[in-house]
Amino acid sequence: MKEIVDIVDIKKEIKKDRRAFIKNVLSGTIAGSLLMVIPAGAALDQRLPEQLPGMRGNDSPFTEKKFAFIVDVTACIGCGSCCVADKNEYNVPDGNYRTWVERYIIDDHDEVFVDSPNGGLDGYTKPRKDIPNPVRDTFFVPKLCNMCEKPSCVQVCPVGATYKTEDGFILVDKKRCVGCGYCIQACPYSVRFLNPVSRTAEKCTWCYHRVREGLLPACVNVCPTHARKFGDLNDKKSEVYKILREPHVISVLKPDMGNQPALHYLGLRREVV
Amino acid sequence: MEKKYKSAYYSHVIKIALILIIGGVLAVWARGLFLPDTMGQYGHYRGSDLEDQRNVEVRNHTNESCYECHRPIRLVHKAGVHKTVSCEFCHGPYADHITDGKYVAKMPVKRDMEIKTLCLRCHNEIIRARPEESIKVVAMPLHLEEKKVNVEHNCNQCHMVHDPLLWVKAAYDMMGLEMKGDKK
Numbered sequence: 343m344k345e346i347v348d349i350v351d352i353k354k355e356i357k358k359d360r361r362a363f364i365k366n367v368l369s370g371t372i373a374g375s376l377l378m379v380i381p382a383g384a385a386l387d388q389r390l391p392e393q394l395p396g397m398r399g400n401d402s403p404f405t406e407k408k409f410a411f412i413v414d415v416t417a418c419i420g421c422g423s424c425c426v427a428d429k430n431e432y433n434v435p436d437g438n439y440r441t442w443v444e445r446y447i448i449d450d451h452d453e454v455f456v457d458s459p460n461g462g463l464d465g466y467t468k469p470r471k472d473i474p475n476p477v478r479d480t481f482f483v484p485k486l487c488n489m490c491e492k493p494s495c496v497q498v499c500p501v502g503a504t505y506k507t508e509d510g511f512i513l514v515d516k517k518r519c520v521g522c523g524y525c526i527q528a529c530p531y532s533v534r535f536l537n538p539v540s541r542t543a544e545k546c547t548w549c550y551h552r553v554r555e556g557l558l559p560a561c562v563n564v565c566p567t568h569a570r571k572f573g574d575l576n577d578k579k580s581e582v583y584k585i586l587r588e589p590h591v592i593s594v595l596k597p598d599m600g601n602q603p604a605l606h607y608l609g610l611r612r613e614v615v
Numbered sequence: 616m617e618k619k620y621k622s623a624y625y626s627h628v629i630k631i632a633l634i635l636i637i638g639g640v641l642a643v644w645a646r647g648l649f650l651p652d653t654m655g656q657y658g659h660y661r662g663s664d665l666e667d668q669r670n671v672e673v674r675n676h677t678n679e680s681c682y683e684c685h686r687p688i689r690l691v692h693k694a695g696v697h698k699t700v701s702c703e704f705c706h707g708p709y710a711d712h713i714t715d716g717k718y719v720a721k722m723p724v725k726r727d728m729e730i731k732t733l734c735l736r737c738h739n740e741i742i743r744a745r746p747e748e749s750i751k752v753v754a755m756p757l758h759l760e761e762k763k764v765n766v767e768h769n770c771n772q773c774h775m776v777h778d779p780l781l782w783v784k785a786a787y788d789m790m791g792l793e794m795k796g797d798k799k
Binding site for chain 2: 390391393403404416417418419420421422423426427430431432433445446447465466467468469477480481482502503504505506507508513515516517518547550551552554555557560563564565566567568569
């Protein structure tokens with residue numbers, strides 16, 4: 343009975359304005375089919391290529407992945423693309439660096455000279471003139487958060503603002519942080535700083551927000567020489583898995599601190615701290 | 616003798632116990648009041664911060680995002696030796712140009728000497744830490760002298776910035792010469 347009434351209603355509707363009716367039906371169909379394609383609430387342009395497969399549209403709080411970051415010291419040219427991208431991504435205040443590039447110069451008396459003018463943000467344009475002896479070895483070392491397996495920063499936070507997610511990211515809760523600075527002192531790699539604007543601790547997050555959208559971290563994405571590599575260790579086809587599994591000279595910074603970083607370096611020299 | 620000092624009443628003990636119990640209850644209540652709702656959901660942190668962290672704005676996009684609109688540059692840049700160089704490194708982040716799918720501002724374009732500074736940021740031979748396998752370095756103004764051009768020349772007078780060897784290769788082809796170190 344109700345169906346007949348409905349059909350009569352529709353017929354009335356069509357009679358009233360045929361053009362408007364078709365318009366409504368069509369737009370409804372198109373919008374409906376689009377909703378099935380585009381996940382609701384996603385601000386990011388979905389046409390962006392997915393650089394990390396299987397991340398987009400995953401709404402669970404933690405992923406099943408085990409991420410690793412590899413920096414190839416033998417490939418880095420010290421252009422500072424990574425530093426520029428990082429500053430742009432987070433609007434990092436001047437004088438603070440979530441990632442930076444250090445220049446190491448070792449002379450033939452085994453004396454080590456390290457500098458990092460403006461964190462490598464302006465690139466390296468001038469050679470160092472104060473090296474007394476002939477240079478034996480020189481290279482660039484990009485630095486960022488080591489995402490330790492046993493993070494000392496998490497352990498010392500008195501308010502639970504710094505934490506480790508189940509998929510291995512160490513993050514800082516801006517709303518919870520009171521800016522006491524314990525974590526800044528506890529970090530063996532000095533990657534943390536107190537944001538002068540928000541007065542909270544801040545550090546590299548391996549671009550958690552980008553990774554969860556299936557994008558590579560900003561610095562990895564821009565690196566022209568592919569010196570920065572990022573991937574999933576659970577995926578046996580990934581580049582990082584292959585590098586960490588096959589024989590290479592792979593090392594982490596300050597292994598004696600016992601933090602077990604997930605950031606690995608290829609071709610690192612023993613002089614690097 | 617000792618018994619004399621022991622009070623027959625327990626009221627003071629009861630008072631202390633009461634204060635402690637009430638204090639404890641108040642403390643637990645106050646703790647619940649001040650702690651965020653999702654604190655301790657997954658561990659000793661605010662669970663809803665995971666959502667906050669995911670909602671950080673993606674400001675740098677990929678080269679592919681730029682190619683969506685800038686088609687002619689795509690053909691040149693993707694085919695050239697500079698294909699791994701990020702558009703956003705020279706021109707600034709995507710989000711300053713497009714926000715919510717809409718054009719908001721013009722991207723800065725490097726001109727004149729800025730271009731030379733930018734080129735030398737990576738290609739300057741003076742910085743010896745650059746590995747040969749990663750990049751071709753040149754010494755200035757030696758490179759200009761070697762190529763027998765005016766030492767005042769800017770890089771982009773011979774090299775197209777989006778594909779530095781495009782014009783050079785074309786010139787070699789025109790002359791029927793083989794390019795030095797050409798892998799092809």
